[in-house]
Amino acid sequence: MGLYDAKVQDILANAERYHDAFLQAETFGGPSLYFHQRALATRTEPASDTHLEYVYATLASWGMHRMGQGGSKMRPFDAFRASVRRMEGDIRAAQALTPEGMTEEGWSLLGGIFLGLDIMASRTRLVGNSKVMHHMIPGLVPPIDREYTLRYLKGNTNIANDPAAEWRTMRSMIEGFFVPVALDAAFAARAAGWVADAGLQWDSSPMKVVDNLIIGARKVSGSRGR
Known part of the structure; x- marks a missing residue:
């Protein structure tokens, strides 16, 4: 049994419920959505100033740079x-x-990009680097954070401050959780409908849909006092 098999089944079994919870929470909006959309729209020129400025602004609006x-x-x-x-x-x-x-070979390519990015001044790379990579490679790399992704998948928010170890953690979550969910036929059909719905602006790719469902799962769990 894989490390994340139970979580894969939870998301697949409760996709509609978690999606509804995500939408009802209306947790994010304003600049965080606008810059996210603009970063994705400009990713075909990943090294351009325009794209990189939108990615940089997205991370700032997603709480990756705190004043003081x-x-x-x-x-x-x-x-x-x-x-x-x-x-x-x-x-x-x-x-x-x-x-x-x-x-x-593909995983090695992703790992090299992860290790080569220089976005965070703090020692921890997993969260910041995954968010940068999501806006460049949204079909494969999800945005990862402590409060939702790590707490849902691992039950804690701990990150080892070691680049190679952080890459192994990111790969294991993508390979063991996000990819199996995304490749499930029923989920893929449902996610395609959500992504195509212009009113569901945060459903920008199947991987982001999975991320949204994790947020919804955490909202449902929180409503139960857990």
């Missing part, structure tokens, strides 16, 4: 841009990867 002492901090934009431009060819190659076609 303490909290998450992002690196200067120039450092982030330079790290992406060094890997532009790899990022373009990764944009052609699909969940159903992943090989060790």
Whole structure:
């Protein structure tokens, strides 16, 4: 039995319920949605100033840069841009990867991008790097955070401050949870309908749909006092 099999089955069995809970919560909006949409819309030129500025703004609006002492901090934009431009060819190659076609070569390509990004000033990379990669490679990489993704999948919010270990954690969650959910035939059909619905603006890709369902699952769990 895989590490995340029970969570895969939970999401698949409760997709409609968790989706409704996500929509009813109306947790996110304003700049966080606008910059998310613009970052995705400009990803065909992943090293352009326009795309990178939208990605940078998305992360800031998603809480990755806190003013004052303490909290998450992002690196200067120039450092982030330079790290992406060094890997532009790899990022373009990764944009052609699909969940159903992943090989060790594909995972190695993603891992190199993860390890090469320079976006967070804090030691932890998993959350910030996954959010950058989601806006460049949304068909395969979901945005990962502590409060929803890690708490739902692992039961805690702990992240080892080690880049290689963080990449292994990210790969295991994508490979063991997000990909099996996305490839389920019934889920794929349902997600395609949500993504095609212009009124469901946060359902921007199947991987983001899975992320939204995790948020919905946490909302349902919270309503039960757990």
